[in-house]
Amino acid sequence: MTSEQSKSDISRARILDAAAKMFRQKGYAATTLIEIARAAGMQAGSLYYHFGSKDELLEEVLDIGMRRVHEAVEESQERLPADSSHRDRIRAAVEAHLTTLLKHDDYTSANxxxxxxxxxxxxxxHIRQRDAYAELWRHIFTKAQKSGALSSDVNLGVVRMLLMGALNWSVEWYRPGRTSIQAIADHMCLMLFNGIGIEEPAQSRENETVT
Amino acid sequence: MTSEQSKSDISRARILDAAAKMFRQKGYAATTLIEIARAAGMQAGSLYYHFGSKDELLEEVLDIGMRRVHEAVEESQERLPADSSHRDRIRAAVEAHLTTLLKHDDYTSANxxxxxxxxxxxxxxHIRQRDAYAELWRHIFTKAQKSGALSSDVNLGVVRMLLMGALNWSVEWYRPGRTSIQAIADHMCLMLFNGIGIEEPAQSRENETVT
DNA sequence: ACATGTTTCGAACGTACATTAGATTTACGA
DNA sequence: TCGTAAATCTAATGTACGTTCGAAACATGT
Structure with missing residues (x-):
C-alpha cells in the first residue's frame, strides 16, 4: 500500500463507475454482475472481494449519487455572497442540481x-438521506417565501415537487450538444419566477370558462 | 361466447391490470410472471394462453398506457369551445395528462x-407512438406562441420538456388524499403562465436577512 | 529470492425464472 | 346428456444469474 490509491481502491472505483452507468441505463434488476464485471475489466466472482452482494453495491451507488447532488447544492449556497437575493439562491440551487445530474454523474442520475x-x-x-436533501430545498424555498420573494398564496410543497420533477426528468431526455445545461436552468428559473405567459392588456381577464 | 365479454377477454384484462400494476411498482425485470399470474388469479403457465411472452405482455401494457393519455389529452382539446383561449387549451391538456396519470391508471404511469x-x-x-404524443403537445404550444399567448423568446422545446417532467414526476410522489390533482394542475399552470416570483417595486433588492 | 498479504480467476452450486406441452377442467351448444 | 372447444393447470426443461470458494497470479516488504 505505497501509493495513496491502493489497487483495491482503483478497482472498487471502476466497479462502482460501471455499476452506476449500467444501473442508470437498464435499471437494477436488468443489470447483471457479469456485465458490471466485464465493464470493470474483471470476472463476476471478483466483485465479491470488494462488495458483499449486488444489493450492497447498489446501496453504495445510490448513496454516492445522493451525496453528490446534496453536496453540490449545499456548496452552491455557501459559495454565494451573503447578501444574495433569494432568486439568486434558488437559481444557484437549480443550476447545481441540474449540472450534477447531467454532467458525467451516472451516480446521481442512476439514483x-x-x-x-x-x-x-x-x-x-436511503429514506433519511433523501429527506435530508428535500429539507435542504424546503429551507431555501421557505426562506424565500417568508421574505416575500415568492408568492405567499402557493403551496410551496407542490411547487417544489413540480420543480424537482422538471429538473429530474431531464435525465430522460437531455442529450449533450443540443441544448446547454445553462439554457435549461435559465428556462426553469424563468418559468418559476415569471412564467412564460403574455399578458394581453386588451383582454385582461384570462379566466372565462373555468370548466 | 354468449356475453359481450368472453371469459378470455376478462382474464386478459385481469392479467394486463395486474401486469401494469406490478410493472409500475417494481419495474419490468423485477416483476415475475408468477407474481402477475397470482395477482390475476391463475398459474404462470396459463398466461401463455393469452400472451406469447413476457415481452409481448409488456408491449401491450406500454401501448395501452400511451394510448390512454394521448386520447385523454386529445379529447380535452376537442371538448373545449372553439373560441377558447390558448391558456385554457394548455390548462385543459395539463389537467387531462395529470388526471390520466394519477387516477387509477397504472398503464400510463407504468409506461x-x-x-x-x-x-x-x-x-x-413504441417510439413512433411517443413521438405522436409529443407532437400533440408541440402543436398546442406552437399555436399558443404564434398567437402571442406565450413569450416568443423562449425555447418551446425546453419548456415543453420541463413541463412534461414536472407532470410525469408526480407519479413518484403523488399520494391520493394529500393534495388534489386539481391543485397540482393549478400550481403547474400558475408557474407556467405567471411564475410565482414577487416583483418588488419599491425595494428592488429583496436581500435583507439572508443566511 | 523468499514470504506474506492482496487481488483476481475459474469453476461449480443452487435457485429462480421464462417457457413449453400434455393433461385436466370448465363452459356451452346440440 | 354428450361432445367439443376454450381456458387453466401441472410438471418438466433449460437457462441465466447471484454467489461461493479454493487455486492462481500479483504485489510488496525483507
Missing part, C-alpha cells in the same frame, strides 16, 4: 432513475 | 416509469 423500483428494503435504508 | 429501462428492442416499437 433518480431507479430508486422507485429498487427493493423496498434498500429504499428504506 | 412513464419504466419505459427508459425496458429492453431497447421494445422501446423501438
Amino acid at each position: 433518480i432513475r431507479i430508486f422507485g423500483q429498487v427493493p423496498e428494503e434498500v429504499q428504506q435504508h | 412513464i416509469r419504466i419505459f427508459g429501462q425496458v429492453p431497447e428492442e421494445v422501446q423501438q416499437h
Whole structure:
C-alpha cells in the first residue's frame, strides 16, 4: 500500500463507475454482475472481494449519487455572497442540481432513475438521506417565501415537487450538444419566477370558462 | 361466447391490470410472471394462453398506457369551445395528462416509469407512438406562441420538456388524499403562465436577512 | 529470492425464472 | 346428456444469474 490509491481502491472505483452507468441505463434488476464485471475489466466472482452482494453495491451507488447532488447544492449556497437575493439562491440551487445530474454523474442520475423500483428494503435504508436533501430545498424555498420573494398564496410543497420533477426528468431526455445545461436552468428559473405567459392588456381577464 | 365479454377477454384484462400494476411498482425485470399470474388469479403457465411472452405482455401494457393519455389529452382539446383561449387549451391538456396519470391508471404511469429501462428492442416499437404524443403537445404550444399567448423568446422545446417532467414526476410522489390533482394542475399552470416570483417595486433588492 | 498479504480467476452450486406441452377442467351448444 | 372447444393447470426443461470458494497470479516488504 505505497501509493495513496491502493489497487483495491482503483478497482472498487471502476466497479462502482460501471455499476452506476449500467444501473442508470437498464435499471437494477436488468443489470447483471457479469456485465458490471466485464465493464470493470474483471470476472463476476471478483466483485465479491470488494462488495458483499449486488444489493450492497447498489446501496453504495445510490448513496454516492445522493451525496453528490446534496453536496453540490449545499456548496452552491455557501459559495454565494451573503447578501444574495433569494432568486439568486434558488437559481444557484437549480443550476447545481441540474449540472450534477447531467454532467458525467451516472451516480446521481442512476439514483433518480431507479430508486422507485429498487427493493423496498434498500429504499428504506436511503429514506433519511433523501429527506435530508428535500429539507435542504424546503429551507431555501421557505426562506424565500417568508421574505416575500415568492408568492405567499402557493403551496410551496407542490411547487417544489413540480420543480424537482422538471429538473429530474431531464435525465430522460437531455442529450449533450443540443441544448446547454445553462439554457435549461435559465428556462426553469424563468418559468418559476415569471412564467412564460403574455399578458394581453386588451383582454385582461384570462379566466372565462373555468370548466 | 354468449356475453359481450368472453371469459378470455376478462382474464386478459385481469392479467394486463395486474401486469401494469406490478410493472409500475417494481419495474419490468423485477416483476415475475408468477407474481402477475397470482395477482390475476391463475398459474404462470396459463398466461401463455393469452400472451406469447413476457415481452409481448409488456408491449401491450406500454401501448395501452400511451394510448390512454394521448386520447385523454386529445379529447380535452376537442371538448373545449372553439373560441377558447390558448391558456385554457394548455390548462385543459395539463389537467387531462395529470388526471390520466394519477387516477387509477397504472398503464400510463407504468409506461412513464419504466419505459427508459425496458429492453431497447421494445422501446423501438413504441417510439413512433411517443413521438405522436409529443407532437400533440408541440402543436398546442406552437399555436399558443404564434398567437402571442406565450413569450416568443423562449425555447418551446425546453419548456415543453420541463413541463412534461414536472407532470410525469408526480407519479413518484403523488399520494391520493394529500393534495388534489386539481391543485397540482393549478400550481403547474400558475408557474407556467405567471411564475410565482414577487416583483418588488419599491425595494428592488429583496436581500435583507439572508443566511 | 523468499514470504506474506492482496487481488483476481475459474469453476461449480443452487435457485429462480421464462417457457413449453400434455393433461385436466370448465363452459356451452346440440 | 354428450361432445367439443376454450381456458387453466401441472410438471418438466433449460437457462441465466447471484454467489461461493479454493487455486492462481500479483504485489510488496525483507
